[in-house]
Amino acid sequence: MSKIKQFFVRNKKKILIGLGVFLGLLLVAFAIFFLNRERLLQYAVKKVVQKVENRYPADLQIGKAQFKGLATVLVTDISFVPENQPKLLQIDTVEATVSVRSLFLGRLVFKQFDVANGDVTAFKQDSVDNFSFLYKKKATGEEEKTKDAKEKSNYGTILNRLIETAFENVPDGVNFRNLGVIFQNNGRTISMRLPTLTVEDGQIQGRMAITTDSITNTMYVNGVIDPDEYLLAAKMYAEKAGGIQVPYIQQKFGATMRFDTLSLSITDKVFKNDQLTITGESSAHGLVLNHPKIADEDVFVKNGALKYVITLGNHYYSLDTLxxxxxxxxxxxxxxTYETRPNRKIGVKIDSPNIPANDLFESMPPGLFDTFQxxxxxxxxxxxxDFYVDMAKVDSLTFNSDLDGQNLEITQFGEQDLRKINREFEHTVYENGKPTRTFLVGPSNPNFTPYNQISNYLKNAILTAEDPRFFTHKGFHEGAFRHSLITNIKEGSFVRGGSTVAMQLVKNVYLTRKKTITRKVEEALIVWLIENLNLSTKQRMYEVYLNIIEWGPNIYGVKEGAQFYFSKRPSELTLEESMFMASIVPKPKQYRTYFNQYGELRAYPRYFFNLxxxxxxxxxxxxxxxxxxxSSYVNLNGRAGNFIMAKPDTTQIMDTLQLAPIDLLDF
Structure with missing residues (x-):
């Protein structure tokens, strides 16, 4: 027989007596708790109210708290009212499982929540609101006031406090029924209604309806939450395709957006040296976007995702390299990277791995890059x-862009055959997005002028003004584009383009004339393919360019232009006549204002001639x-002379950087 067994046999009576005493004490403690639990509950409720009101400038009111069952507490008529502001929270009933141990300590620690019929009403009017006090600390002195003022400019500190407050107060289980959230922002109302939302063992499930700008989105929510790891992931989806609209961006940005499914997650957060770094991911399925500055029709993205590492600090924001x-x-x-103090600094870098060509073409959303469909x-x-600018030193702006193709060979063209400029083709001219004229570009058109029948003066004058390195670069001039960015930033508006002759050709032949962000990207990629895959020669590209560009009102092509201005063939143009025609390429309809009341060229064209x-x-x-x-004298012998608007010369000499789409300086 073992020693342990022998011990129990010898001390059996003492052990039974001890167990009896322990159970007796337990029953006494339970009886004491049962008889006094309401008093303990009221004490704990009072402590909670005191704690909340000591921490926040607000009044927490609890109508009634009582036990319902052994460890279930029913709390009714809860309200939270900020000082001198409208009510922020009103809840009819909260049924919760409370920790008995926490009651003895004068605290209320809940394990399960069942919240029914509640409303959160937040408002903001200019700089006044009824909710920001939740994440602001009370000022206790001048030092604290200074610290608080600094924290106002540090969105990392504010967001970190919000995240920690939210995660620290997540109970083991939650069941919301008929909960409403209303946010009134300067007269605009966003409301959300939760018929049901549950959190059980870290699993989130629910249904919600969000109304904004008279648009109501009903969606389902699934997700997970782990407060200890600062993990939150949620997926929102509608019952039908395209069923979730994002109305806010319509008012803010003039865009429309809708999607089938949206996923958002936070997987980690680190707060160090007054900077908050958040890691997470967002993705959308069936995304449809429309904005006139992006594209002139709906843009459809089947699947899009962003894995992000975002850092927020004091006047500093970044999307990190990971x-x-x-x-x-x-x-x-x-x-x-974006810094706002002491002056604005903006940095953008984009890199890609080797992307198979077909993957890239197939990934281009319809409505965005139709040429490649x-x-x-x-x-x-x-x-x-790589782009970087310090707004206090705009002239030091840096920009470089490099697209590298490896073993690239086009096996099938899409909606546009990029080789079409090598043969005769039909060209349509657009004005304000509408077709106004169509003509053939090639020998069948009597107005078509071969390259060798165009005055060298004209060919050289246009290239000198528009694109001096046309015959040596690959369709993109980084130096010129950098200078156009500098000029546009200084002026605060788009006053100077950065298009090469090849880019202007592509814009006219393959694309619409609408100025959208994606059209510029599409334009650059088409030029890159033509230039780097040698789909056409430089001479043929320039020949087509000269035969289709606008030279005046309904005047297209060099032959019509030479006849309209000088009643000459393109081969007969003099140096002065060629420079005049080169000067009107950026704005061909403005030639009528180039002359003063004496028939002489005004200041701008004279300066252009000299340059x-x-x-x-x-x-x-x-x-x-x-x-x-x-000579700065030009005699318009053609029909154009009949339309001159002679005025006194009050022209200011323009900045050299504004003279033409491409710089007139050496690089």
Whole structure:
């Protein structure tokens, strides 16, 4: 027989007596608790109210609290009213499972919640609201006031406090029934109604209806939450395709957005050195976006996702290098930085891995890059872009962009055959988005002028003004684009483009004239393919360009232009006549204002003549004697002379950087 067994046999009577005493004491304690639990509950409720009101400038009112069952508490008529502000919270009933141990300690610790019939009403009017006190600390002195003022500008500190407060107060289980949330912001109301929302063992399930701007979205919510790990993931989806609309961006940005499914998550957060870093992911399925500055029709993204690492600090925000953007099958790695003090600084970097060409083409959303719909190719793409500007030193702006194609070969063209400029084709001219004229570009058109029948003066003058390195670059001039960015930032508006001749050609031949962000990207990619895959020669591209660009009201092509202004063939144009035609390329309908009441060129075209002829001399395109004999007098012998609007010359000499789409300076 073992020693333990022998011990129990010898002490059996003592052990039974001890167990009896313990059970007796337990029953006595239970009886004491049962008889006094209402008193303990009221004491705990009082302590909770005191704690809340000591922490916040608000009045917490609890109508009645009583036990319902052994450890279930029923609390009714709860309200939370900020000082001198409308009521923030009103709840009819809260039924909760309370920790008995917490009652003895004068606290209320709930394990399960059942909340029914409640409303949260938040409002903000200008700088006044009834909710920001929840994440602001009370000022206890000048030092605390200074700290509080600093924290107001640090959204990382504010958001970290909100996240920690939210996660620290998540109970083991929650069941919301008929809960409403209303947010009134400067007269605009957003309301949410939760018929049901449950949180059980970290699992979230619910149904909600959100009404904004007379649009009501009804959606289901599934997700998980782990307060200890600061983990929250939720998926929202509608009953039918495209059933969830985002009305707020219509008022804020003039855009419309809808989607089938939206997923949001926070997987980690770190607060260090007054900076908050949040890691998470968001994704959308069946996303439809429409904005006139993005595209001129609906943009459809089947699957889009963003893995983000966001840092917020004192006047500092960033999307860090570990972030990832996925559009269908295409992946990019963005990095953004934004500083607001002491002056604004903006940095953008985008990199991509090697993306198979077909994955890239298939990933381009319909409505966004229609030229590439149906295009097939071998090989892959890799992209890098770097942009940085200190708004106090705009001239030091840096920009570079590099698209690299590896073993690239197009096996099938999409909606547009990019080789069409190599043969005769039909060209349609658009004005304000509407077609106004269609003509053939090729020998069948009597107005078509071959390259070798166009004056060298005209060809060289236009390239000098528009794109001096057209024959040597690959369709994109980083230096010119950088200078256009600097000018536009300084002016605060779009006053100078950065388009090369190839980009202008592509815009006219393959794309609409609408100025959208995506059209510029599509334009750049088409140019890259034509130039880098040698789909056409430089000479043919320039020949087509000269034969389709606008030279005046309903005047298209170099032959019509030479006839309209000078009653000449393109081959007969003089240096002055060529420079005049080059000067009107950016704004061809404004030629009528180029002359004063004496028939002389005004200040701007005279300045243009001097600048262009000087640059042509530097490049060896004209001789010193030709440059010395340049006259600022031009005689419009054609029909154009009948439409001149002669006025006194009050023209201000324009900045060189604003003269033409491409810079007139050497790089």
């Amino acid at each position: 972030s990832e953007v996925r559009v269908n099958k295409a992946v990019f790695y963005p990095q953004l 149906g295009m097939r190719a071998n090989g892959s793409f890799k992209y890098h872009m 262009i002829s000087g640059n042509m001399l530097k490049r060896g395109l004209i001789s010193p004697s030709e440059h010395a004999s340049v």
